[in-house]
Amino acid sequence: MSLLDTFQKKEKEEGQLPTTDFDDEKIPGLVDEIFAAAISIRASDVHFKPVDEKLKVYFRVDGALQTFQEFEKIYHHPIIARIKIISGLKIDERRLPQDGKSSFATEGKEVDLRVSVLPTSFGEKAVIRILEKNPEMINLRDLGMLPNILLRIEKHLKATYGMIMAVGPTGSGKSTSLFSMISTFDATKVNISTLEDPIEYKIPNVTQTQINTDIGFDFSDGLRTLVRQDPDIIMVGEIRDKKTASLAIESALTGHLVFSTLHTNTAVGSIQRLLNMEIDRFLISTAIKLIISQRLVRKVCSYCREPYAVPSKYHELLQRETGMDPAKAFFYRAKGCERCHNIGYHGRIGLFEVLEMSPVIEEMIVKGVTNQEIEAQAAKEGMILLKKDALYKAATGDITIEEAIKVMT
Ligand SMILES: [Zn+2]
Structure with a gap:
């Protein structure tokens, strides 16, 4: 069972698995779901990495990278564009690296997002650092x-x-x-x-x-x-x-x-x-x-x-x-x-x-x-x-x- 399966298990059981057909309007919700999953698993970073004909999503959990999800190429630009919108970056700038900030809230937990977008040979890659607003002090x-x-x-x-x-x-x-x-x-x-x-x-x-x-x-x-x-x-x-x-x-x-x-x-x-x-x-x-x-x-x-x-x-x-x-x-x-x-x-x-x-x-x-x-x-x-x-x-x-x-x- 993959990491994604552990998140989708419940939806599968309830027969609510989202369709795999591309739908531009569903991109904001999809990106939100990815961040919510990342936060619930205590990920410190989320990577959106274009490779060949895919866009791969990784989470860094406890210091180690974990594969989370894989999308067809058609999702690449819309997902990167959505990330740019929420972090105040220029959507049409695809040749230069950009840094931005955003925040996200899920289940009563608030985090800051530090966004970095980098042009690569497969197109733009985005890496988002998740910072807890009020991290708990360890005794x-x-x-x-x-x-x-x-x-x-x-x-x-x-x-x-x-x-x-x-x-x-x-x-x-x-x-x-x-x-x-x-x-x-x-x-x-x-x-x-x-x-x-x-x-x-x-x-x-x-x-x-x-x-x-x-x-x-x-x-x-x-x-x-x-x-x-x-x-x-x-x-x-x-x-x-x-x-x-x-x-x-x-x-x-x-x-x-x-x-x-x-x-x-x-x-x-x-x-x-x-x-x-x-x-x-x-x-x-x-x-x-x-x-x-x-x-x-x-x-x-x-x-x-x-x-x-x-x-x-x-x-x-x-x-x-x-x-x-x-x-x-x-x-x-x-x-x-x-x-x-x-x-x-x-x-x-x-x-x-x-x-x-x-x-x-x-x-x-x-x-x-x-x-x-x-x-x-x-x-x-x-x-x-x-x-x-x-x-x-x-x-x-x-x-x-x-x-x-x-x-x-
Ligand atoms: Zn275990």
Whole structure:
């Protein structure tokens, strides 16, 4: 059964399946139905992609693309035209890319649509990002952190100065982690200010400022002003350059708790990134308290997952990397049911690697030892590497071994 079938099942049962004959007047309703389906399945993006004689519609769900529907060529222009109309784009401009905005409401849920239209060899392709107007904040305890990682983080949230960083590639859930941490504070008792690009979650009583590089207002400008606003806690959406990095470090050393993100792959690699930005070793070692490196992976649907025997090479991998007894592991594979729209996966979970600054590690940073040496010392002090967290979560049935392997390569 395809993803589309799971939506049409009810209509089929009631004998209301729409006719397949092309009807221009039905296009607006058809486009609405596609968006409503996308929202109900929690899709983050909808792709309308022309290929040969077809127009294919894909949804991105939990980070993975899923085929949704296929139309005959005759639908291509009318559907793209409808998308252009609702997002205020020029219908007759088919040679240049266009960007637009729209909004959509279904079953009490309101979303913003960011529309991008691109000319391709098969005609125009439209990709629509779906942004929830008021996304729900995830509790720190629900991100999927192992208990000892959570304890380490909660301990550092009690500090009054220093820097806590969430690092990882785009879409790894860094800002969700930062906001989950920030929302543990009572913003009526401490002054919390953020600089963001874009503002994703709105938190009561927190001063949130949108960065706007088009008019020359970047993170370092914002940060320079923020420190004059008597802050206790500062969040800098992302450290992209030396200016922002040194101001953030300076703020962390002068009595502020600073949260930020870096685009790096490992916790230890973040130290190297700051060094590359010409930040002083001693300042890095004293300002940074915690580096949380993370990824987001798909959770296997708990309603239809199937226990199975994984190939023995995964048992060996599990034992080698985690020391866990393979006989005690429970691996599951994705199957597909009505609840997960036959995808087999539902929702996502974080994988975490948390580097906690210690006197020994501080000294190693100042001395300038290799990343591997720091990583080995951190592991000795209890840091769980990302790949280990991935394998734990596969061996306990939260994720499939395939999802675990993806973050290890
Ligand atoms: Zn399922």
